[in-house]
Amino acid sequence: MDEAQLIKGIQQGDRKSFQTLVETYQRMVVNTCLGIVHNKADAEDLAQDVFLEIFRTAENFRGDSKVSTWLYRIATNRSLNMIRNNKRKRFFQSIEEAFTGGRNHGSEISENRNDQPDQNITDQQRSDLLHRAIDRLPEKQRIAFTLNKYEELPYQQIAEIMEISLASVESLIHRAKKNLQEQLLDCYKKKCV
Amino acid sequence: MKTKCIHKDLIFYLDNELSVEKRTNVEKHLEECADCRDYLVFLQKGIQIIEKEKNPEVSPFFYTRLSARLEEKPVYQTQSQWVRLAQPAFFSLVLLAGIYGGLKLGSNASSPKVHQQATNSIPMLNDFEAEPIESFLLDKL
Numbered sequence: 328m329d330e331a332q333l334i335k336g337i338q339q340g341d342r343k344s345f346q347t348l349v350e351t352y353q354r355m356v357v358n359t360c361l362g363i364v365h366n367k368a369d370a371e372d373l374a375q376d377v378f379l380e381i382f383r384t385a386e387n388f389r390g391d392s393k394v395s396t397w398l399y400r401i402a403t404n405r406s407l408n409m410i411r412n413n414k415r416k417r418f419f420q421s422i423e424e425a426f427t428g429g430r431n432h433g434s435e436i437s438e439n440r441n442d443q444p445d446q447n448i449t450d451q452q453r454s455d456l457l458h459r460a461i462d463r464l465p466e467k468q469r470i471a472f473t474l475n476k477y478e479e480l481p482y483q484q485i486a487e488i489m490e491i492s493l494a495s496v497e498s499l500i501h502r503a504k505k506n507l508q509e510q511l512l513d514c515y516k517k518k519c520v
Numbered sequence: 521m522k523t524k525c526i527h528k529d530l531i532f533y534l535d536n537e538l539s540v541e542k543r544t545n546v547e548k549h550l551e552e553c554a555d556c557r558d559y560l561v562f563l564q565k566g567i568q569i570i571e572k573e574k575n576p577e578v579s580p581f582f583y584t585r586l587s588a589r590l591e592e593k594p595v596y597q598t599q600s601q602w603v604r605l606a607q608p609a610f611f612s613l614v615l616l617a618g619i620y621g622g623l624k625l626g627s628n629a630s631s632p633k634v635h636q637q638a639t640n641s642i643p644m645l646n647d648f649e650a651e652p653i654e655s656f657l658l659d660k661l
Contacts, residue, residue, distance in 0.1 A: 342590075346583060353578050367576050375586050381589060389544075454569045487551045508531040508563070515562050 362477035
């Protein structure tokens with residue numbers, strides 16, 4: 328069944344077509360979300376939201392672009408929204424904790440890590456460091472970098488997804504790498520891992 | 521003579537994005553500079569994290585869970601959209617009403633008529649002027 332038939336089926340409410348679409352693209356969507364939110368459970372929840380949106384708004388799909396492009400767009404938008412909401416929640420939580428003297432969640436994480444072997448701690452620290460560095464990138468740089476590194480998409484396809492020129496994608500990815508390099512160098516000099 | 525470190529080029533070196541000439545220079549520099557070699561290893565290990573964590577196994581119950589969510593009527597979402605629209609609208613109205621009320625009060629307070637009234641009412645409130653304490657105490661006796 329080709330993409331056009333699948334979408335037509337979904338537009339008519341056919342669950343079999345929907346299931347085929349989900350099974351074809353679930354890994355891709357979860358991986359894209361994971362590259363932005365860095366948590367597998369959150370990435371799967373987001374991927375579910377993406378497919379629900381596809382099912383409920385399938386009639387709006389005009390077929391001008393590929394289904395994968397449409398999925399990437401929704402996945403990146405939803406992931407960024409989740410990060411924004413989490414930031415907002417953390418901000419209000421920190422205010423609440425300042426007034427109520429609540430426990431710091433960061434200390435819980437480091438306490439849990441004390442049970443892990445040394446190698447895992449280093450890997451975990453390295454992973455945290457990289458995630459923090461990616462999270463500090465401006466949103467457009469983060470999307471372009473994630474699509475390129477996690478999904479290994481060519482610049483042309485990233486340009487289609489982000490609806491920008493090829494030169495802009497090149498520039499975004501170049502700047503993203505430069506920013507990452509600066510952050511990692513800073514950490515290397517401070518010997519934080 | 522020690523050459524200047526080339527940290528900034530190393531991420532592009534790893535991704536094979538340097539020109540042949542620049543790449544040769546980087547490789548030559550790496551042979552001499554231990555600090556750049558260490559940083560290259562550090563960078564390599566950091567970037568490898570992406571390779572390790574990407575393409576995770578998707579839960580085998582992914583579609584089952586999704587299917588269950590499809591059965592739910594999207595009432596909650598519609599409701600939340602209404603709430604999302606109504607809440608800011610309500611707060612904006614309250615804010616506008618507050619600003620309007622403040623302006624109204626402010627303009628009344630600054631008008632000369634009200635100012636005059638307020639000045640006139642002061643002696644009435646001043647008990648000492650209306651009835652001195654001596655006469656008050658004498659009355660009590």
